[in-house]
Amino acid sequence: MSGTSAQLSRLLALLPWLLARPGTRIADVAAEFGISEARLRKELDLLWVCGLPGHGPGDLIDFSFEGDTVTVIETAGVERPLRLTVDEALALVVALRALAETPGLRDRDAVDRALAKVEQAAGESAAPAERVEVALEGEERVLPVVQAALDAGRQLHLSYYVPSRDETTDRDVDPMRVLVVEGRTYLEAWCRRTEGVRLFRLDRVEDVALLDTPAQPPPEARPRDVSQGLFVPSPDTTLVTLALRPAAAWVAEYHPCESVQESSDGGLTVRLRVADLAWARRLVLRLGPHVRVLGPPELASDVRAEAALALSAYGDEGRSG
C-alpha cells in the first residue's frame, strides 16, 4: 500500500471512529491509530478543509475541541468505515476458524459466534477462506490440567521429557501462560528446578499433577518474547558446522541456522548453535550417511564412539563387511 493509500485508509476510519466516541482525549486517539499527537493534529487539519462539493457552510468536515478532547460534529457523509477487503476478511476469518478448532480452547462458543458475525459482515470477500486451513495443535491430555492451574493460581508437578538427553525429569513449576507457536502448544512457567523461565512443550509432558501450593513466580520471571520464533541463541551455545547431502537439507528448514551455504553437489553447509552437544550427536546419528561433521572435532569423535558402541550389539553383522 502506498503512503497516500495508508493515510487515506486511516482517515476514512478515523471519522467514523470519532463519531462513535465523542469527547475522546487527543492523546488516546493518536495512540489508538498508532501515530504521534503531532501527526494526528496535522491530519485533523487536513480533514478540516475537506468536505462535500461547494465547500459551503455545513459541507466541510468539522470538529469541536474541549480541553484536550475532540468531537467530530460534521463528517461530510463518512459515517461508517469501509467494508473489509478480501485480504482483511480472509485473514480474520481464517484466524477465527483456526482459533475455533484449537483443541483445549475454552471459550469456543464466543469464537463461533464472532466467526458467524464476521463472516456475515465480510460477505463474498470471505469466500476464499475455504481454501486456507490452519491446524493449531492443542494438547487435550495435559492442557485442561494446565489451565486449571492457571485459573486457580497453583503450582504444577511435571514429568517432562528432554529430547537431547532422552530422559524424563521431574520438576515443580509456577505456570505463567500457555502459548501456541509454530503449530505446537507450550506452557511458559517458572521452573523451580532450574530457577528460570522455561517453555515446556505440552506433548513432551509425560505426566502432570495439580499441586496445592500457590503459584508465585518471582519478580524476575518475565514472559519470553516469541515474536522472532522460539529459539533464542544464548551465549553458552556451541557452534556446530555440518555438511548436509540433499536428503538432509530439511535440517536447515527445521532449525534456525546462523548460515546456510549451497554446495556444488546440491547439498548445504550449515552452521547452527546448539545448547547441548548431546542433541547434536543424536541429530548426526539420525542423519547417518547424509551428513558430515565439519566441526567441532569432539562432536565428530563422540558420534564415532557412540556408533561403534551401538554396532557392537549387532554381533557378526556389525563386524563383517
Next chain:
Amino acid sequence: MSAKKTERLLNLVICLLATRRFLTVQQIRSAVPGYDQDTEEAFRRMFERDKDELRELGIPLETGTNSAAHEDEPGYRIARRDYELPDIALEADEAAAVGLAARLWQSAPLAGATGSALMKLRAAGIDAPAAPALLEPRVAASEPAFPGCWEAVRDRRPVRFAYRATGRPAPELRTVEPWGVVSWRGRWYLVGFDTDRQAQRVFRLSRVVGEVEPAGEPGSVTPPGDVDLRAAVERMAADEPRHVATVRLRAGAGWELRREATSTRADDDGWDVVEVGFSDPERLADRVAGYGADAVVLSPPEARAAVVSRLRALVAT
C-alpha cells in the same frame, strides 16, 4: 506522501458517496478541488491514477449512465451500501475472540491485513481488547513463497515455481493449479493439481526456490469440492506403518519410539523390547540410530541391515 493528493482523494470519495446520480468526469472535475490541471490530457491521467488508488483500497467504484433513454456520457458514483461495512455488533466475549484472532498472524502480509481489519471494526464502534489472554495462538508465515501462494489461492490462478523435492539435488520447475494452502505443525503447504504430472500434489513452501510466478488467468482454477486439505498434508508428512519392527531399548531411553510402540515388555538387565510400525526401513533406521547404543533392532532383517549400514558409515567418518 502528499497532503494535497490525500485531500483530493478524500474529497473525491466524499463527492462520489454523496451523489445519487452518476457524475461525469467533467462534473467531477468541477466539483472536486485539486483537479486544476492545465490540460484535459493531464487531468484524465491524474483521474485514472486516482481511480486506481481507490480501487486498490477496495473502494467500490460504480460506473453507469443516468438515463437509459439518452446516450449519456458514462459517469461514476459510490453506492453507500457497497462501500460501508455492514452493521456488526459484538458482545464483549466475541470482541475478545476477534482480538485474539487478530493477533494470530505473526508476519506480513496477513498481520497487516488483520491489523487494518481491526481498525475498521473499531471504527464501527467495536472495542476489541488488546490485553493478552492466557492462551495465545500464533502462526508465522515466514516462508518467502507464502505471499505468492496465498495470492494465487485467493485469486484462483495457476502458478509456476522451482521446487526442491526431498532427496533431489536440483530444483525442478513445477506448474500447479492451486487448490489451497495449509499451515500444519508450523509449516505452510500448497495443495494443488500438478499440470505436468496430471495429479494432486502437496508442496512444502520452504522448498520453493525463488519466485512464485503467475502461469494463467485469475479465476481459471476451480478446486474440486471434496478436497480435504489438511488430510492431504498429513498423508504427505506422515509415515503410514506397514511392517512391524522389534526394538530393544534401554530402560528410560527411546521415549519417542515408546510413545508409538504397539507393545512393550520388559527384557533382562534394565532393557525393554518394543514393537513399532514402520513403512520404510531407512526411516526407521534414522530414528533408531539417533538413540545410539540405547537401541538395538532385533527384527526384521532389512531393518537391522539398514541400521547396521548406517552405523558402519558413521564409524568410518
